[in-house]
Amino acid sequence: MITLRGLSKRYGETVAVKDLTLDVGEGQVTGFLGPNGAGKSTTMRMILGLDHPSRGRALINGKPYAALRHPVREVGALLDAKALHPARSARDHLLAQARSNGIPARRVDEVLETVGLAKAARRRAGTYSLGMSQRLGVAGALLGDPATLIFDEPVNGLDPDGVHWMRDLVRTQAAQGRTVFLSSHLMSEMQLTADHLVIIGRGELLADTSMADFLAGSSRATVRVRVPDPQERAVLVRRLAADHSGAAGAARVTVTVDAADRDGIVVTGRTARQIGDLAHQCGVRLHQLSDVHVSLEQAYMDLTAHSVEYATGVRHETGPAPHGAHPHRREETR
Numbered sequence: 001m002i003t004l005r006g007l008s009k010r011y012g013e014t015v016a017v018k019d020l021t022l023d024v025g026e027g028q029v030t031g032f033l034g035p036n037g038a039g040k041s042t043t044m045r046m047i048l049g050l051d052h053p054s055r056g057r058a059l060i061n062g063k064p065y066a067a068l069r070h071p072v073r074e075v076g077a078l079l080d081a082k083a084l085h086p087a088r089s090a091r092d093h094l095l096a097q098a099r100s101n102g103i104p105a106r107r108v109d110e111v112l113e114t115v116g117l118a119k120a121a122r123r124r125a126g127t128y129s130l131g132m133s134q135r136l137g138v139a140g141a142l143l144g145d146p147a148t149l150i151f152d153e154p155v156n157g158l159d160p161d162g163v164h165w166m167r168d169l170v171r172t173q174a175a176q177g178r179t180v181f182l183s184s185h186l187m188s189e190m191q192l193t194a195d196h197l198v199i200i201g202r203g204e205l206l207a208d209t210s211m212a213d214f215l216a217g218s219s220r221a222t223v224r225v226r227v228p229d230p231q232e233r234a235v236l237v238r239r240l241a242a243d244h245s246g247a248a249g250a251a252r253v254t255v256t257v258d259a260a261d262r263d264g265i266v267v268t269g270r271t272a273r274q275i276g277d278l279a280h281q282c283g284v285r286l287h288q289l290s291d292v293h294v295s296l297e298q299a300y301m302d303l304t305a306h307s308v309e310y311a312t313g314v315r316h317e318t319g320p321a322p323h324g325a326h327p328h329r330r331e332e333t334r
């Protein structure tokens with residue numbers, strides 16, 4: 001369990017992290033997203049006691065890293081895969097780590113097996129590819145069998161097989177009850193891996209939400225509704241429009257005819273649950289009520305469009321123009 005309370009970091013004039021308050025829970029993979037320079041690595045370094053907060057606290061199992069009695073048994077981290085002694089073999093590298101933490105040598109062979117490096121274990125780490133170094137970094141993180149894992153860009157440099165392997169590994173670790181906190185810029189992979197998302201921009205919290213809610217709440221998300229009776233369909237459309245005009249601050253609702261189905265309509269600005277409740281209230285019989293899923297990349301780019309520090313001036317349109325604002329934006333949920 002990771003707890004951040006008002007966590008802030010300033011480097012001179014640069015505010016790297018600003019007032020982050022959130023919990024990273026057990027038994028799930030939490031994806032940590034944000035544009036370049038958003039403050040992800042700084043946050044992870046503060047959690048791991050490698051950087052001091054300017055204000056606020058970062059706790060692991062309720063304690064700051066420095067106060068943990070056996071840190072490697074409580075938290076394992078992969079921050080920089082190339083931070084290795086190049087002349088040491090992978091096995092010697094892990095053995096040194098194990099010895100200084102009272103971990104038996106057989107655990108080294110276990111984790112080498114887990115990460116698929118058993119055959120290359122006696123090769124010098126300096127000869128490893130980036131992908132192999134990532135695997136070795138993961139082996140080091142797993143060494144103390146900790147309940148919390150923190151990985152900064154773990155799929156960086158991995159081939160498709162390695163990416164798949166990493167996904168299975170982190171999902172298995174979470175399924176065993178561990179807290180898994182990982183950053184990545186690879187949105188398609190994050191969509192397959194994470195259960196929960198923490199998104200920051202310019203150091204500030206933009207979203208702290210389940211993956212499912214984030215995608216369903218995206219301004220691009222739509223719901224397909226099939227109403228077999230034309231009169232009932234008209235009633236529902238009118239009620240959706242009235243619901244929009246009556247609800248102050250609610251996202252704009254748009255209703256279009258489903259081009260693929262003459263009984264169908266496509267709704268944006270309301271969730272399937274809200275539409276189902278409304279249909280129930282006005283006695284409208286539905287034959288279909290389904291979310292049309294938006295990609296994490298689309299939803300993420302809409303949310304962070306104003307937080308990108310290093311932009312090219314090129315606008316990336318990955319789908320239809322957004323309607324309304326994203327409900328997970330912090331300023332709108334205050």
Ligand SMILES: Nc1ncnc2c1ncn2[C@@H]1O[C@H](COP(=O)(O)OP(=O)(O)OP(=O)(O)O)[C@@H](O)[C@H]1O
Nearest residue numbers: 011014015016034035036037038039040041042043
């Ligand atoms: N040691 C440091 N000294 C000065 N500024 C720093 C230092 N470390 C980070 N920063 C600044 O803090 C901000 C956040 O950087 P950080 O590396 O945490 O972002 P990030 O989200 O991990 O970025 P990326 O996705 O590019 O890795 C940036 O503006 C960065 O330049």
